[in-house]
Amino acid sequence: MIRVKRVYEEPAKEDGYRILVDRLWPRGLTKERARVDLWMKEIAPSDALRKWYGHQPERWPEFEKRYRAELAKTKELLAEIERLEKEHGKVTLLFGRKDEKQNQAVVLAGILKGKP
Numbered sequence: 001m002i003r004v005k006r007v008y009e010e011p012a013k014e015d016g017y018r019i020l021v022d023r024l025w026p027r028g029l030t031k032e033r034a035r036v037d038l039w040m041k042e043i044a045p046s047d048a049l050r051k052w053y054g055h056q057p058e059r060w061p062e063f064e065k066r067y068r069a070e071l072a073k074t075k076e077l078l079a080e081i082e083r084l085e086k087e088h089g090k091v092t093l094l095f096g097r098k099d100e101k102q103n104q105a106v107v108l109a110g111i112l113k114g115k116p
Helices: 047-053 057-071 075-088 104-112
Strands: 002-006 017-020 091-095
Touching: 002 104, 017 075, 047 057, 057 104, 075 091, 075 104, 091 104
Parallel strands: 002 091, 017 091
Antiparallel strands: none
């Protein structure tokens, strides 16, 4: 099972294996409080894409398209998440943004769940 959650929310037993998928560490959050099992910053959007997007909602469709193209080149990282899901049963992809619908973790979870 793949889940998505803000890293600032309280860690829960139901989260299973917790993977941070942000390129930058979340502001003001200690490693102890975040309880991240793996920081997979390599799977986060590239710096160029992140800066281009700039959290502008009107750019979301194009951001999603470009990020999916980036993810297509990271098959070994996607396979690693799938392996961790099989091993732990549950994987929670953690992100820092306040927007819970338009963020890279949602796109990544969709790909892992086989959604086009």
